[in-house]
Amino acid sequence: MTPRIQKIRKAVFPAAGMGTRFLPATKAMPKEMLTLVDKPLIQYGVEEAVAAGCTEIIIITGRGKAVLEDHFDKSYELEATLAARHKDALLEVARTVSHLAKITYTRQSEPLGLGHAVLMAKELVGNEPFAVILPDDIVESDVPCMKQMVEAFHETQTSILGSEVVEGAAIQNYGCLDCTPDPKNPRLLAVKDMVEKPKPEEAPSQNAIIGRYILTPRIFQMLETITPGAGGELQLTDAIKALLRHEKVYGFSYEGKRHDAGDKQGFLRATVEFALRHPTLGPSFRGWLKDLQL
Ligand code: UTP
Numbered sequence: 609m610t611p612r613i614q615k616i617r618k619a620v621f622p623a624a625g626m627g628t629r630f631l632p633a634t635k636a637m638p639k640e641m642l643t644l645v646d647k648p649l650i651q652y653g654v655e656e657a658v659a660a661g662c663t664e665i666i667i668i669t670g671r672g673k674a675v676l677e678d679h680f681d682k683s684y685e686l687e688a689t690l691a692a693r694h695k696d697a698l699l700e701v702a703r704t705v706s707h708l709a710k711i712t713y714t715r716q717s718e719p720l721g722l723g724h725a726v727l728m729a730k731e732l733v734g735n736e737p738f739a740v741i742l743p744d745d746i747v748e749s750d751v752p753c754m755k756q757m758v759e760a761f762h763e764t765q766t767s768i769l770g771s772e773v774v775e776g777a778a779i780q781n782y783g784c785l786d787c788t789p790d791p792k793n794p795r796l797l798a799v800k801d802m803v804e805k806p807k808p809e810e811a812p813s814q815n816a817i818i819g820r821y822i823l824t825p826r827i828f829q830m831l832e833t834i835t836p837g838a839g840g841e842l843q844l845t846d847a848i849k850a851l852l853r854h855e856k857v858y859g860f861s862y863e864g865k866r867h868d869a870g871d872k873q874g875f876l877r878a879t880v881e882f883a884l885r886h887p888t889l890g891p892s893f894r895g896w897l898k899d900l901q902l
Pocket of ligand 1: 622623624625626627628629630639640668716718719720721722724725742743744870
């Protein structure tokens with residue numbers, strides 16, 4: 609019998625962290641609502657998941673994150689006002705956000721780590737492979753990053769971790785893959801082992817894990833058995849390491865450019881690049897930048 613090809617229908621968005629690197633901006637406002645030009649970070653991620661064929665979005669929220677629900681909800685007052693003023697283009701923008709996908713929210717009562725946040729989605733995901741998108745990693749690419757990964761998953765039918773090659777000592781900020789390229793598809797990296805935030809001289813490669821994952825549901829069993837790691841938090845990388853003992857895991861060297869918008873420097877750079885490429889703002893913004901006496 610031919611094995612059943614599993615589809616990726618659900619995407620989990622951990623959004624319950626404290627966003628301490630952006631204080632004071634994130635004291636009362638979720639980091640995931642910071643905007644690149646005019647769109648919040650999380651919306652870029654949700655649009656990517658939808659483009660990859662996901663129809664159910666699961667957002668892990670927590671205290672002070674209610675505005676995320678408002679953002680993706682229908683806004684009657686806003687829509688009525690825009691309609692009465694015949695602002696049709698803006699009305700379309702407002703409506704599109706609330707029609708993106710079916711979105712469900714579940715809470716992580718304390719930010720006990722990324723692994724713990726993903727575990728909160730266990731019941732909503734059920735027994736099927738699913739995507740995880742970290743909303744502060746923004747990837748620009750011709751084919752959306754998660755779509756590339758879903759296509760690779762159709763080949764592998766096993767967990768896949770978005771990966772990119774980082775320069776020199778930067779590897780110490782990431783989960784690092786000990787891996788070898790698959791002979792049939794060099795974008796796929798067969799993972800032998802993983803090291804979280806290695807010292808540069810001890811890193812087995814320069815292949816860093818980024819905020820895009822496709823995981824098999826066995827990850828939930830792993831998350832339930834591992835103990836808290838670095839910083840007393842339940843680490844997703846520890847659970848994936850445990851998963852490696854049961855099934856194959858691949859890295860996926862995606863095509864595209866990633867911005868670490870969870871970091872101030874990365875956020876500022878992404879803002880400038882997105883503004884330069886913006887269809888209406890771009891040309892005048894470029895002119896203004898050129899005139900700056902740097
Ligand atoms: P980060 O480490 O980038 O987010 O986690 P953070 O902890 O909010 O930010 P800093 O480091 O304090 O500035 C990546 C993603 O995982 C979520 C975050 O909301 C973010 O989207 N996360 C993290 C959770 O949902 N729960 C957690 O316990 C930790």
